[in-house]
Amino acid sequence: MLKYIAKRFLLMIPTLLGVAILTFFLLRIVPGDVVEARFIAAGQGQFVDRALMDMERAKLGLDQPMWKQFVAWMWGLVRLDLGLSMWTGAPITEEIKLRLALSLQLAIMATVVATLLAIPLGVVAALKQDTWIDYAVRVFSIAGLAMPSFWLGILMILGFLIIFKWLPPMVYTPFWVDPWENLAQLIWPALAVGYRYSAVATRMTRSAMLEVLREDYIRTARAKGLWLKLILVRHALKNAMLPVVTVIALEFAFLLGGLVVTEQVFNLNGIGMLFVEAIARRDYTLTQALVLLTASTFIVVNFLMDVMYAWLDPRIRYR
Amino acid sequence: MRRVTTLFALVLVAALAVPATAQEKPRHGGELVFPVPSEPPSYDGHREETFGLIHPFAPFYNTLLRVDPNDPSGTKPVPSLAESWTIAKDGLTYTFKLRRGVKFHDGSEMTSKDVKASYDKIISPPAGVGSTRQGQYAVVEAVEAPDPYTVRFRLKWPSGAFLTSLASPWNFIYKADILAKDMHWYEKNIMGTGPFIFVEHVRGSHVVGKKNPTYWDKGKPYLDGFRALFVRDTAAQVSLIRGERAHIQFRGFAPKDRDNLKAALGDKITVQESPWDCILLVAINHEKKPFDDKRVRRALTLALDRYEGSKALSQIAIVKEVAGVVVPGTPFATPPDELAKLAGYWRDITKSREEAKRLLREAGVPDGFSFTFKNRGIPMPYEPLAVWLIDQWRQIGLNVKHEVVESAAYFGQVVRPGNFEAAMDFQCGYIVEPDLDLYKFVSRDKNPANYSRYTDRTLDELYDKQSRAGDPEERKKLVRQFEKRLLDEEAHYLMTLQWHRIIPHSAKVKGWQVTPSHYLNNTLDVVWLAD
Numbered sequence: 001m002l003k004y005i006a007k008r009f010l011l012m013i014p015t016l017l018g019v020a021i022l023t024f025f026l027l028r029i030v031p032g033d034v035v036e037a038r039f040i041a042a043g044q045g046q047f048v049d050r051a052l053m054d055m056e057r058a059k060l061g062l063d064q065p066m067w068k069q070f071v072a073w074m075w076g077l078v079r080l081d082l083g084l085s086m087w088t089g090a091p092i093t094e095e096i097k098l099r100l101a102l103s104l105q106l107a108i109m110a111t112v113v114a115t116l117l118a119i120p121l122g123v124v125a126a127l128k129q130d131t132w133i134d135y136a137v138r139v140f141s142i143a144g145l146a147m148p149s150f151w152l153g154i155l156m157i158l159g160f161l162i163i164f165k166w167l168p169p170m171v172y173t174p175f176w177v178d179p180w181e182n183l184a185q186l187i188w189p190a191l192a193v194g195y196r197y198s199a200v201a202t203r204m205t206r207s208a209m210l211e212v213l214r215e216d217y218i219r220t221a222r223a224k225g226l227w228l229k230l231i232l233v234r235h236a237l238k239n240a241m242l243p244v245v246t247v248i249a250l251e252f253a254f255l256l257g258g259l260v261v262t263e264q265v266f267n268l269n270g271i272g273m274l275f276v277e278a279i280a281r282r283d284y285t286l287t288q289a290l291v292l293l294t295a296s297t298f299i300v301v302n303f304l305m306d307v308m309y310a311w312l313d314p315r316i317r318y319r
Numbered sequence: 320m321r322r323v324t325t326l327f328a329l330v331l332v333a334a335l336a337v338p339a340t341a342q343e344k345p346r347h348g349g350e351l352v353f354p355v356p357s358e359p360p361s362y363d364g365h366r367e368e369t370f371g372l373i374h375p376f377a378p379f380y381n382t383l384l385r386v387d388p389n390d391p392s393g394t395k396p397v398p399s400l401a402e403s404w405t406i407a408k409d410g411l412t413y414t415f416k417l418r419r420g421v422k423f424h425d426g427s428e429m430t431s432k433d434v435k436a437s438y439d440k441i442i443s444p445p446a447g448v449g450s451t452r453q454g455q456y457a458v459v460e461a462v463e464a465p466d467p468y469t470v471r472f473r474l475k476w477p478s479g480a481f482l483t484s485l486a487s488p489w490n491f492i493y494k495a496d497i498l499a500k501d502m503h504w505y506e507k508n509i510m511g512t513g514p515f516i517f518v519e520h521v522r523g524s525h526v527v528g529k530k531n532p533t534y535w536d537k538g539k540p541y542l543d544g545f546r547a548l549f550v551r552d553t554a555a556q557v558s559l560i561r562g563e564r565a566h567i568q569f570r571g572f573a574p575k576d577r578d579n580l581k582a583a584l585g586d587k588i589t590v591q592e593s594p595w596d597c598i599l600l601v602a603i604n605h606e607k608k609p610f611d612d613k614r615v616r617r618a619l620t621l622a623l624d625r626y627e628g629s630k631a632l633s634q635i636a637i638v639k640e641v642a643g644v645v646v647p648g649t650p651f652a653t654p655p656d657e658l659a660k661l662a663g664y665w666r667d668i669t670k671s672r673e674e675a676k677r678l679l680r681e682a683g684v685p686d687g688f689s690f691t692f693k694n695r696g697i698p699m700p701y702e703p704l705a706v707w708l709i710d711q712w713r714q715i716g717l718n719v720k721h722e723v724v725e726s727a728a729y730f731g732q733v734v735r736p737g738n739f740e741a742a743m744d745f746q747c748g749y750i751v752e753p754d755l756d757l758y759k760f761v762s763r764d765k766n767p768a769n770y771s772r773y774t775d776r777t778l779d780e781l782y783d784k785q786s787r788a789g790d791p792e793e794r795k796k797l798v799r800q801f802e803k804r805l806l807d808e809e810a811h812y813l814m815t816l817q818w819h820r821i822i823p824h825s826a827k828v829k830g831w832q833v834t835p836s837h838y839l840n841n842t843l844d845v846v847w848l849a850d
Contacts, residue, residue: 030728031725031727031728031731031732032725032727032728032729032730032731032732033731036727036730036731037727038360038367038368039368039451048368048451049453049454050767052449052450052451052453055447055449056449059447087360088360088361088522089360089361089506089507090522095522098521098522098523099523154554157555157558158558161558161561161562165562166562167558167559167561167562167564169564170548170550170555170558170559170564171524171525171548172524264551264552264555265552265554265555266555267548267550267551267552267555269521269523269524269549273523273551274523277358277523277551280727281727282727
């Protein structure tokens with residue numbers, strides 16, 4: 001197992017390198033640059049002296065040949081230095097640190113919401129297959145799949161405003177500063193995102209449970225007169241959880257980079273919003289770092305998933 | 320009896336009048352909360368371009384002069400750090416007397432050396448220091464500080480625009496000692512003489528300012544502080560106002576947002592509207608046939624029914640006023656009657672379109688002629704205006720294809736290299752001043768941002784003349800001549816409709832006057848909150 005873990009860690013390096021190379025060059029193919037975005041898009045920019053724009057480009061090293069820029073960036077990465085944001089001039093680690101806590105908290109909260117909804121609903125639907133309960137759960141999950149979470153978020157905000165004349169707080173308060181304020185702000189996007197997320201997991205739980213419940217060992221256990229609850233928790237659920245864990249873990253990884261629209265709707269200052277800003281501003285260094293972060297999240301989640309598989313199903317062992 | 324009745328009436332009038340007057344008396348206290356849709360890269364007003372800097376950071380600073388915060392035209396320079404000024408008879412020397420006892424937030428006194436150091440940085444920045452509006456001060460020969468409370472600007476030639484240019488909201492007065500040590504200090508730090516003291520900026524989230532208790536303008540500011548919230552999404556900004564979690568957004572909302580807010584909150588909302596010193600223009604590439612022919616360009620402008628367009632578009636987009644090159648309602652603007660004499664502004668649209676068709680025929684442009692109109696990928700108001708333009712051109716037999724290009728790539732890919740036949744361009748000013756409004760249209764070798772790519776020495780000459788004209792009436796005449804040549808005789812560029820600024824804000828916000836520029840009137844010293 002340890003050998004396997006070490007091997008997987010080493011494999012991360014070429015994967016990340018590939019991501020880094022692709023991101024760096026693809027970004028530079030996109031027309032426009034950070035200086036252009038800064039001076040032209042803002043307003044009076046069309047009157048800005050070209051010499052000033054050239055000076056700003058030189059300051060950011062954008063006047064250098066592309067390979068030189070790439071080498072400089074890679075050299076920074078080797079030293080674990082992500083560099084400075086081209087827009088703010090602040091260290092990228094600081095820019096990301098500010099936003100990561102929020103997105104991570106939201107992603108975790110959405111995952112909790114999704115898991116709390118999906119597993120009981122999926123299990124009940126499987127146990128009561130083809131009854132009205134099963135149909136209700138299926139309708140609930142299909143509606144969740146069909147409804148974009150940002151749309152649900154907008155509905156929530158409008159609903160609160162119109163019915164209760166209340167609006168969730170729109171300026172982020174960290175949990176350790178004021179837990180109630182923090183939860184009042186994040187619970188609604190967590191519900192909006194978590195609902196959609198749960199729809200996928202509910203369907204997966206239901207079908208996995210149905211499959212497991214048909215297995216011989218379950219039938220045997222029931223024939224032996226084993227208590228149903230025990231059969232479900234000890235035998236069925238644990239085995240049915242494998243694909244569910246996969247779905248939950250992958251969705252979690254998607255969430256970190258994919259909260260873009262929901263963050264906009266609830267004005268959450270997270271990684272998703274930062275991503276959009278970085279791309280719109282052509283902040284190459286920040287975008288590169290964020291792509292690497294997202295890629296790393298997927299790699300780590302995949303890795304953890306494999307470990308979890310091994311734990312859940314002892315038949316799975318890696319050499 | 321009559322005397323008693325009269326007395327009663329007088330008492331009643333007085334009783335009604337007193338609360339009304341009392342209500343209008345500024346009240347101290349409260350925190351003004353406002354969303355800002357954009358965030359600045361740095362804090363340096365001399366270097367940045369975005370209202371994302373001005374809205375949350377202007378309250379920390381003062382400028383030498385400012386635009387009168389109560390003037391709806393937003394054009395009248397009034398004292399700020401300068402108490403008074405004199406202009407030499409030859410128009411070449413401007414001398415400003417500074418207020419005494421003005422303190423920076425660190426407690427040190429502001430003197431003429433701070434003003435000189437700030438303007439030296441703006442006008443002649445040392446290598447490696449960015450000054451975005453340096454070109455606006457090409458007229459300045461030298462800035463001098465003969466004594467601690469006097470600043471003198473010596474000009475190379477007389478300028479009709481110079482005084483207004485000193486009221487630019489970007490020209491924050493910085494501390495000379497700090498600049499002497501580090502010219503880049505103000506990019507990452509804040510320290511001015513303004514009515515509010517910087518408390519914090521949490522990137523992506525908010526900026527907080529608290530009242531400056533030793534502000535030089537006694538009794539001001541009225542607010543205890545302000546909180547600027549960075550909110551990109553328009554729906555979220557509107558929700559904040561509607562949910563009464565924010566008081567005002569200083570840039571502007573669309574007509575439907577105004578209507579929704581008014582419907583939801585009724586008397587709790589006050590709406591202020593103004594022409595906006597922003598306009599979308601149609602650049603016509605003079606290097607492409609048949610657009611090198613002025614008859615074709617004139618036909619394009621004659622096809623536009625600006626008056627009817629205004630009625631329809633102002634209901635769905637942030638455009639309204641029919642205008643020439645200067646914002647309507649400001650001193651150098653063309654009166655409607657005169658404007659109606661220019662091609663494309665005639666009241667009789669049938670006559671205009673007949674003339675347009677005749678010109679196209681004369682220029683040999685076949686009926687159904689096709690060309691592509693390139694547009695910048697910004698939905699409001701670029702999209703509705705483009706749809707309107709294309710429809711108008713169809714009515715004179717032209718077949719126009721609409722091509723939208725992503726915003727950040729637009730200038731580099733389309734307009735600057737001249738990769739278009741007709742394209743949307745824009746002009747958005749921070750102060751209404753003919754020098755700024757007209758500069759866009761001088762010949763290409765003088766201003767590379769002339770995307771219609773023409774050379775017109777007559778226009779250049781008129782520009783210089785109006786810029787140096789000391790007498791406002793004389794200057795107005797020259798501006799009119801410039802406008803006639805630009806829009807009518809040569810039709811180098813087409814104006815669409817002037818943007819329209821709509822600020823629906825909490826009725827509690829008092830003392831704030833909308834102006835034609837969203838860059839102006841953000842110092843917040845005169846703003847107060849009613850109970």
